[in-house]
Structures are given as C-alpha cells and as structure tokens.
Amino acid sequence: MVVGVLTAGVALGVAHLVAALVNPAADPVLAVGSVAIDLAPQPLKAYAIRTFGANDKIALLGGVYTLLTLAAVLLGAGAVRRRRYGAAGLAAFAGLGVVAVLSRPITTPVDILPVLAGAGIGMAAMLVLVRAARTVTASASSRPRLLNRRQFLATTAGAALTAGATATIGQAVGRRSAVGARARAAVRLPPPVRPAPPLPAGVSARVDGVSAFRTPNRDFYRVDTALTVPQVDLETWRLTLDGAVDRPRTWTFDDLLARGLVERDITLNCVSNEVGGPYVGTARWSGVPLAPLLREAGIHPGQNQLVSRSVEGMTIGTPLEAILDGRDALLAVAMNGEPLPLEHGFPVRMLVPGLYGYVGACKWLTSMKVTTFDAFDPYWVQRGWAADAPVKTASRIDTPKPFAQRRAGPVMLAGVAWAQRRGITAVEVQIDDGPWRQARLADGPSPDLWRQWTYRWDAPVGSHTLRVRATDGTGATQTGQRATPFPDGATGWHSTTVTIT
Known part of the structure; x- marks a missing residue:
C-alpha cells in the first residue's frame, strides 16, 4: 500500500510541476476530470450541481483522487510481488493520462510531457520503493533487522518528501505564472460612453433576507466545466470573428476598448437552476455592443447561429436573431465596475439578455463563428440540451427560509422574480391552499432585470406552506407544472414551509 500510494504521489507531483511549466490544463488529473465531465450522463451532472452547488468541481476532483488512491494501492500490491505488474499498471495509467490530455478540444503534442515525466519519475520511484519493501519482507521472514526497517522508512520518507515538494513547487510556479491575474490587475478601463441609467430608489424592497438587487462579484454564481480558471495573457490574446461573413476580423483587447463601452444592468441565470435555486444574479456589466460587430462583418444570407469558443475549447451556440433584435447583447469586459473576475470570464465574455447562460454567455471568449444550427452542434446541444433557450418566467421566496420559525402576527414574505426580455408585471403569494394574493412589486426599470416583491402576512399559529x-409582461402567468432543468430550463412554483409559534 505504501509503495503504491507513494509511487502515485511522486508521479502526480512531478506531472503537476511540469504542467505548471508547460500548460496547467495538461495536468493529467485535470484532464481526466474534464473527460469525466464530458462523459457523465445528464442525471449525474444534475445531481452533482444540485447536491454540491459551487463545490461540484471540488467533489469531482476528490472522487478522482480517491479512485487514484485505490488504484495505487492495487498497483503497489502487484509491484511488490512482480515488478512487471507494477510497470504494466503504471504504463496503463500513463496511457489513460495521455488519451485524456489529447482528447481536450485545444491541445498540442507538448501537453503530454507532464504525463510522460510523471510516469518516468514514478517508475524510478516505484523500483526504489519495491527494492526497499522486498528487503524488509525478506528480513521479516527470518529475523527482523533494524537497519532494513530504517532503510525502508528513509526510502518512503524520501518519496513522500519528493511527492510533496514537487506538488508544492508546482503550485508556487502556477501562482507565479498566473498571467491572467497579472493582466487583470494592469487593466485600466475607460469610462463608458453610454453609462447605465440611474436605478430608481424603489428597486429595493428593503426587507431583511431578500437578495440584494445587484449581486456582488464574490457572491455571483458560477457554473461551468472548467476545473481550473483559465489564465489569459492579454499580450497574446485575440478575438476572431469568421465563418459565413464577408469580412472576417481580429481584435486585441485594446481594439475592443477603443470602440467605446456600453454599461447596462442585466440579470443572468443558468439553465441548471432548479425551481427556487441560487443560480441567478444581477450585475452592472460594461462591454462592447455585439450586433454592430456582426453587421460590419457582413453576415451571409441564411445564417442563424453564432458559435463562440472559449480559450479552453468550450463552444456555445447563440441564435443570431437574439443578438440582432435590438437587445443589449454585449462582449462584456467589466462586472460591477471592475474588470471581469477571472472566474467570470476575464478578459471578455459574451452576454445576451434573455437567454440562459449555456446559449448566450460564453466566458473566456476567444473566437466567434457565423454559421447555422444545421451545420454545427455546440457542446451542450451535443449532450441533449435545447439549441434555443429563452429564459422562462420564474420567482423565488427568499424569506422566510425553509423550516424557519416565526412568532404569530405580521410576517414579511419577500423574494425575487424574473422573466428577461418580457419583464415582471405581477407576483402572487398563496398561503397553504388559500387564494392567490397580490404581492407588492419593487420598481423594475428594465425587462432584463429581476424584480423584488414583498407581502405582509398576518401569520396564525401552526405549520404553513407558502407558494409564489x-x-x-405578455400577461402569461408562471406555470405550476414541475419540470427539471433539462433540456431547456426548470418550471414550477417555488414553495417553502414555515412554523408559526
């Protein structure tokens, strides 16, 4: 067991260090984890997001390391008996790592170096450890010798130190080579040429427990498939537009800023959001209008999809009609008054109001291609999600929280509702199975923003179920029929149970 675990530790530590020097995404554990995300069936993905939330990537990597540890124990057991068993097992794992690395959308032959280096050093470590272990085993069968045990302890300690040192140095190198963080710190954004209009004083319901009208960057939800946040160097970053256009274009970050920034408050939400879920938020975004860029390029007749691609290879397909119909579709470079946070897409992300993120909010954007839905299926469409996904009308109870206890008498219910591009015109609340009663709406300055709502309830003693x-804006009331997020967004009324004493 010790031989196997330490062999794996040395191999992975060396691979991590080399990946930090070559390409952090070439770390074999990250590559295997990314393959697991790609191959996982939809119910499993939904369970992971629902159960682990923002910690889903940590849970995935924890599972990968657990399986690697179990496999390493078996590897060590085989290696101590026959060296060729251990060599074959290590070679098999190296092959798996190479396949995983090469399967990523954006990869080069150099990216397999971390796997090969880890396997080579790991093999050497295994042979040394096996020799020490066999010496101890042989002496234990006759008469234990302290010197052999000391040799074994010294060997294992050296292997453990090597594994820990390479992993630690790899982390340090990775932090020092975090070009994205340095690039973001150096960005100086110009003031918007078209600032967002001032928000009315009445956008906030001013009730404790309700979501803030504008979500702070640190609290804004994150749902994506990137196991590590991409680090983008602005010196080499370019954004290209090609495909079925007359005039393909390429821009630097400064080119985009020179076009002038537009500032807008927009609510964004993820299609993975369950009824009443947390994956929705509002921010003040600054960016370059996208529609003029496409019109300047000259779109060929019959095209209906814009495929955007992120630096790590993710593809997002957006209906061209949604970009060109007059809404504030942006190439966003700022969020709540500062350059985009790394985890939210620095340096540039796409943002199309009224669409779920998986069809309109590509992060870490590097290319855009005009095409058709018939010609290309982007990442999520390949996995069964709808190609066109307008946001559905939804509402949520923020307070009281589920299973809360309150005293009898006046109780304030409050929450948020959203229906981007259509807006919210009414919110109703139901207590138990009673009649639906009108809630009070806070101001809604734009149909692309959520609205807060409140309802004053004279609560009697007992257990009660609250619904919203x-x-x-079209007059359509949110359906009460429950549907899961797959394939185009959840539906149903959010409810919660409280106890009044």
Missing part, C-alpha cells in the same frame, strides 16, 4: 408565482 409571477406574471410576465
């Missing part, structure tokens, strides 16, 4: 539903 919203009506959008």
Whole structure:
C-alpha cells in the first residue's frame, strides 16, 4: 500500500510541476476530470450541481483522487510481488493520462510531457520503493533487522518528501505564472460612453433576507466545466470573428476598448437552476455592443447561429436573431465596475439578455463563428440540451427560509422574480391552499432585470406552506407544472414551509 500510494504521489507531483511549466490544463488529473465531465450522463451532472452547488468541481476532483488512491494501492500490491505488474499498471495509467490530455478540444503534442515525466519519475520511484519493501519482507521472514526497517522508512520518507515538494513547487510556479491575474490587475478601463441609467430608489424592497438587487462579484454564481480558471495573457490574446461573413476580423483587447463601452444592468441565470435555486444574479456589466460587430462583418444570407469558443475549447451556440433584435447583447469586459473576475470570464465574455447562460454567455471568449444550427452542434446541444433557450418566467421566496420559525402576527414574505426580455408585471403569494394574493412589486426599470416583491402576512399559529408565482409582461402567468432543468430550463412554483409559534 505504501509503495503504491507513494509511487502515485511522486508521479502526480512531478506531472503537476511540469504542467505548471508547460500548460496547467495538461495536468493529467485535470484532464481526466474534464473527460469525466464530458462523459457523465445528464442525471449525474444534475445531481452533482444540485447536491454540491459551487463545490461540484471540488467533489469531482476528490472522487478522482480517491479512485487514484485505490488504484495505487492495487498497483503497489502487484509491484511488490512482480515488478512487471507494477510497470504494466503504471504504463496503463500513463496511457489513460495521455488519451485524456489529447482528447481536450485545444491541445498540442507538448501537453503530454507532464504525463510522460510523471510516469518516468514514478517508475524510478516505484523500483526504489519495491527494492526497499522486498528487503524488509525478506528480513521479516527470518529475523527482523533494524537497519532494513530504517532503510525502508528513509526510502518512503524520501518519496513522500519528493511527492510533496514537487506538488508544492508546482503550485508556487502556477501562482507565479498566473498571467491572467497579472493582466487583470494592469487593466485600466475607460469610462463608458453610454453609462447605465440611474436605478430608481424603489428597486429595493428593503426587507431583511431578500437578495440584494445587484449581486456582488464574490457572491455571483458560477457554473461551468472548467476545473481550473483559465489564465489569459492579454499580450497574446485575440478575438476572431469568421465563418459565413464577408469580412472576417481580429481584435486585441485594446481594439475592443477603443470602440467605446456600453454599461447596462442585466440579470443572468443558468439553465441548471432548479425551481427556487441560487443560480441567478444581477450585475452592472460594461462591454462592447455585439450586433454592430456582426453587421460590419457582413453576415451571409441564411445564417442563424453564432458559435463562440472559449480559450479552453468550450463552444456555445447563440441564435443570431437574439443578438440582432435590438437587445443589449454585449462582449462584456467589466462586472460591477471592475474588470471581469477571472472566474467570470476575464478578459471578455459574451452576454445576451434573455437567454440562459449555456446559449448566450460564453466566458473566456476567444473566437466567434457565423454559421447555422444545421451545420454545427455546440457542446451542450451535443449532450441533449435545447439549441434555443429563452429564459422562462420564474420567482423565488427568499424569506422566510425553509423550516424557519416565526412568532404569530405580521410576517414579511419577500423574494425575487424574473422573466428577461418580457419583464415582471405581477407576483402572487398563496398561503397553504388559500387564494392567490397580490404581492407588492419593487420598481423594475428594465425587462432584463429581476424584480423584488414583498407581502405582509398576518401569520396564525401552526405549520404553513407558502407558494409564489409571477406574471410576465405578455400577461402569461408562471406555470405550476414541475419540470427539471433539462433540456431547456426548470418550471414550477417555488414553495417553502414555515412554523408559526
């Protein structure tokens, strides 16, 4: 067991160090984890997001390391008996790592160096450890000799030190080579040429427990498939536009800033959000209008999809009609008055109001291609999600929290409702199975923003179920029929149970 675990530790530590020097995404553990994300069936992905939330990537990597540890124990057991068993097992794992690395959308032959280096050093460590272990085993069968045990302890301690040192140095090198963080710190954004209009004083319901109208960057939800946040060097970063256009273009970051920034408050939400879930937020975004860039390029007739690609290879397909119909589709470079945080897409992300993020909010953007839905299926469409995904009308109870206890008498219910591009015109609350009653709406300055709502309830003693539903700007009331997020967004009324004493 010790031989196997330490062999794996040395191999992975060396691979991590070399990946930090070559390409952090070439770390074999990250590559295997990314493959697991790609191959995982939809119910498993939904369970992971629902159960672990923002910690889903940590849970995935924890699972990968657990399986590697179990496999390493078996590897060590085989190696101590026959060296060729250990060599074959290590070679098999190296092959798996190479396949995983090469399977990523953006990869080069150099990216397999971390796997090969880790396997080579790991093999040497295994042979040394096996020799020490066999010496101890042989002496134990006759008469234990302290010197052999000391040799074994010294050997294992050296291997453990090597594993820890290489991993630690790899982390340090990775932090020092975090070009994205340095690039972001150096960015100086110009003031917007079209600032967002001032928010009315009445956008906030001013009730404890309700979501802030504008979500702080640190609290804004993050749902994506990147196991490590991409680090983008602005010196080499370029954004290209090609495909079925007359005039393909390439821009630097400074080129985009020179076009002038537009500032807008927009609510964004993820299609993975369950009814009443947390994956929705509002921010003040600054960016370059996207529609003029496409029109200047000259779109060929019959095209209906813009495929955007991130630096790590993710593809997002957006209906061209949604970009060109007059809404504030942006190439966002700032969020709540500062350059985009790394985890939210620095340096540039796409943002199309009224669409779920998986069809309109590509992060770490590096290319855009005009095409058709018939010609190309982006990442999520390949996995069964709808190609066109307008946001559905939804509402949520923020306070009281589930299973809260309150005293009898006046209780303030409050929450948020959203229906981007259509807006919210009414919110109703139901207590137990009673009639639906009108809630009070805070101001809603734009149909692309959520609205806070409140309802004063004279609560009697007992256990009660609270429900909420919203009506959008078209007059359509939110359906009560429950549906899961897959394939185009969840539906149903959010409910919660409280106890009044």
